[in-house]
Amino acid sequence: MALNYNPDVLLCLANLSNDEVFTPPNVVNAMLDLLPNDLWSDPKITFLDPCCKSGVFLREIAKRLIKGLEPVIPDLQQRLDHIFHQQLFGIAITELTAFLSRRSVYCSKYANSKWSVSVFDTPEGNIAFPQVQHTWDGNRCRYCGASKEVFGERKETHAYALINNINPEKLFNMKFDVIIGNPPYQLSDGGAQASASPIYHYFVDAAKRLKPRYISFIIPSRWFSGGKGLDEFRATMLNDKKIVALHDFLDSSTCFPGVEIKGGVCYFLRNQLSNENVCRIVTHTTNDVIESVRPLKENGLDVFIRHKTGVDILQKVLKFKESSFMDLVSSQKPFGLRTFVKGEENYFKDSITLYQNGGIGYIHLDEVERNKEWVPKYKIFISRAYNAGDTYPHQILGRPILGAPNSCCTETYISIGPFDLEASAKNVQTYIMTKFFRFMVYLVKVSQMAPAKVYELVPLQDFSKPWTDEELYQKYGLTEEEIAFIESMIRPMEVNLNV
Helix, strand or coil: CCCCCCCCHHHCCCCCCCCCCCCCHHHHHHHHCCCCHHHHHCCCCCEEEEEECCCHHHHHHHHHHHHHCCCCCCCHHHHHHHHHHHCEEEEECCHHHHHHHHHHHHCCCCCCCCCCCCCCCCCCCCEECCCCCCCEECCEECCCCCEHHHHCCCCCCCCCHHHCCCCHHHHHCCCCCEEEECCCCEEECCCCCCCEEECHHHHHHHHHHHCCCEEEEEEEHHHHCCCCCCHHHHHHHHCCCCEEEEEEECCHHHCCCCCCCCCCEEEEEEECCCCCCCEEEEEECCCCEEEEEECCCCCCCCCCCCCHHHHHHHHHHHCCCCCEHHHHECCCCCCCCCCCCCCECCCCCCCEEEEECCEEEEECHHHCCCCHHHCCCEEEEEECECCCCCCCCECCCCCCEEECCCEEECCCEEEEEEECCHHHHHHHHHHHCCHHHHHHHHCCCCCCECCHHHHCCCECCCCCCCCCHHHHHHHCCCCHHHHHHHHHHECCCCCCCCC
16 A cells, blocks of 8 residues: 655654754744735745754745745746745754755755755855854853853854854845744853753844844743843843734643743744734643733733733732732742752751752751751741643642751752741641642743742732632632633642641
């Protein structure tokens, strides 16, 4: 029996890494669908993918132009020559992806070969890989922040042209109408434990400086409320009235099968000519697609709230003008002890209990570097990192642990409190275990990290009593639909109040 299955080769590629992910053709076409239809019949519109990996963006654009320009340029070869020579441009992120992109777009890794569907004078055609070096300013690249220790001596330096002072308009002698792509997400920054810093925002910022009519990138969603060094970028994005559409995917595997990107991914469309104060927001959950038209930035907030229902609930909570639970939450390293600190296995005289990575140990009080006055009081310890891509519905936070007097923790945990009374600490535990509490955290938390800031929107309560969801729903006047939304998003948490 003959097999007629002929898969798209770009669906068969393994990703370079979780930071440099090949974009599936269906996702590319969903992004292209955001652009006005009249672009595909305009022979003067120019497109740039400044971070080519597989060439899929340029290939799918070419398909649309080949069809749309048929009435304008009837001859197929003339139409192909015009599209590939005058409208489509790309900058590859490595030499390998340059070859791959040319093969996808021109059907030949050499654009001047007889196999190319449109023959150029040079092997590169309009898909360039300019040899770029980092510009070291001390131990960091001035433009992308790359670590000289990590990338200074490597053959593949990951110095990306768009963000390392290469102007694509000068490179191609061309002004671009549309800049679109899937940029690399992060670079190792030379820190401990394979630490890395985001770089995708540099691509967005660089594209904005070129002022094309349209910009569309697919990037991690963690910029919504977190991310190392993303505060300025987040503020700029939330206040950008030119962003007209935002598609938010809570589970990255919806876009990139088999790839987990903590906090999900999003793609957006920025229209240079727009000056609206609202954006079409499409939230893709595991089970549903929810659309709303609203501002990216809510009054008084410096984070993006992913769900319209979440905004409605938050507004009801804010009307009470209560203090933030964040006031009770410690900073990183509450007792000055790093994650790698380990206590003795067995209790010894005058020792204190250390909650550490993997369990508990015992240390001297003198080893505590800060907040020693908290040690003799009750605290709540909760993991500073908890899986952001856990099973739906979400738990959001790790289990809160009751820290009895004479206890402390490493930076594996944050500390909540301290409290003079055991009853008060246990009442805080009951509050943390409610779905309401963890939903308010969920509005801000978009990655596995749970620093103090993720508790910013959680209202402080009277901890002379325990709390239940029913009491909290009634207190804030939530509707049946709002309660059902919380119940669908957050799963129950059972906590042993004696640990």
